[in-house]
Amino acid sequence: MPETSTSDTGGNAPDSRIDRLEQELDVVRAQRDAARRQVRALESSTAYRIGGKAAWLPRKLRGLRRRLTSRGEGAPVSGSQRGPQVAGESVSGQPTPFRAVPGTVSTVRVAEPDVSVVVPVHNSEAWLDDCLSSVLAQTGVTLEVICINDGSTDDSRAVLQRFADQDPRVSIIDQPNQGQSVGRNAGLDAAAGRYLIYLDSDDFWPDDTLAGLVRRADEQNLDVLMFDCYAFLDGTVAAATWKRYSTYYQRAHAYGEVRPGPQMIADMRRNRDYRPHVGMYIARTAFVRDSASRFIPGIIHQDNPYTFALLLNAERVAHTDADIYARRIRPGSTITTLHDARSVGGYFLSYVAMVREIQGREFTPEVTDMIAEVVYGVFDGASKKVASLTPSELAEVKALDGRPDAQLAFFALKKFRSR
Structure with a gap:
């Protein structure tokens, strides 16, 4: 497929139009950052209420960016397609909750x-209200919130207890500080729900979306349903x-058709x-x-092999x-x-795990x-x-895994030090 073009979606936009759109991008970026500062200033805000205020600016920014580019495949996502939608509406012929x-x-x-x-928590006191409020505000779906307190030294444990005292759907697993991977595994082991989803403790869900995801996964008998994410600066x-x-975190195309x-x-x-x-990702x-x-356990970049x-x-x-x-x-x-x-070690072990995962498979x-x-x-990433x-x-990286295939990968990685 062709790579992303720098031309306008019409293919013949003059330079002046591109310059004007780039200026619009700068304006929207400034509006976005200003909006975030205003939202953070609201002492009584919760993630569920701030989602509507925070979300439209990144979408507008993305829509302007995509007007500067043309995509070479199938079902490109335009800015107009990425607004709030009711579960079951169709985008490019596919349901988009x-x-x-x-x-x-x-x-x-x-x-x-x-x-x-599953919410792994380590020293997240400042953001837990936004995070957990956004989950507990979800409608039309039954849920449990499994919070793994990973040896927090701030008041995160007290915040978690406050939520657990007020809402029986919240449970707390305490563990010594062992890292996000161990916390997520503990949450997976404890999960009783039909579906499993992870949320980092400093992030949140900006809209009432969970029931729509479950409905879509049920209707199409999915193992995994993927979705997108917007980033905001704090x-x-x-x-x-x-x-x-x-x-x-925002993909340029839609992939609504079910496939392996x-x-x-x-x-x-x-x-x-x-x-x-x-x-x-939400998965059965x-x-x-x-x-x-x-x-x-014990690494960063752990999302890659998982x-x-x-x-x-x-x-x-x-x-x-x-x-x-x-x-x-x-x-x-x-x-x-x-x-x-830490980054090299995480990438190294992730790479070895991913190579092992494809061994014996045919595509x-x-x-x-x-x-x-x-x-x-x-x-x-490691090299x-x-x-x-x-x-x-x-x-220390070499000692992370002494098996022959890992040592072969380490030998290849070591070659990059002399380049």
Whole structure:
């Protein structure tokens, strides 16, 4: 498929029009950031109420950006298609749940809820109100919220207890600080819901969307339903970081047709739309357990092998082109404070796990090529940072996995230090 073009969607837009649209982009970016500052100033705000205020600016920004580009495949997503929608409406002939059909909030805890929401928590006191309020405000669906307190040293535990005291759907699992992977695995083990979804404790859901996702997954008998996410800036981060993530989580195309997971990987990778962030997936809990998908303990970049394995094993996968998830880009988060040694180690173990996952499988040549690109992309993430590691840090990476295939991968990675 052709790469993204820098021409207007009409193909012959004059330079002056492109300049004007770029100016509009700058204005919208400024409006977006101003809106976020105003929202944060509201002392009594909750995520459910601020979602409507925060969401329209990123969508308008994305719509303007896409008017500057033309996409070469199938079902490109235009800005006009990405607004709030009622579950069951059709975009490009496919149902696209965004806002659930209005219902009621059930605060009763049931033995087998529709959805288990797993929220790993570590020193997230400042954002937990937004996060948990956005989940508990979901209507038309039964749910449980499993919060894993990962050795927090701030008042996160007290905030969690306040929510648990007020709403029986909230439960707390306490563990010593072992990292997000261990917390997510603990949540998976405890989940009683038919579906499983992960939410980071500093993020939230901007709209009432969960019932629509469940309805879509039920109607199409899906193993996995994927959706999109918008990022918003909360505080000062490096300009390069914000440039990378400001639109990273929004795919350029819709993939509403049900297909096997490996084919979905290939289709998304071909369009540079493949995104491993686990918060952008809802999956049948029984399927997740049957596929033995787990997070690798103690590493960052752990979403890469988990979601890759999830899709490889899935028979029925679809995607809805809607921004279900709001991703907070802030100082001090994992993605804004990446340490090169931890990053290389995480990518290294992720790469090894992904290679092992495809061993013995057969795909069509087209799917094989795209899956190879995804797997190599993780290795490439490690290779770009390995030169900055000290000898002792490099030795620590080598010691992460002593099996022959891992050591072969380490030998290949080590070659990049001399380049």
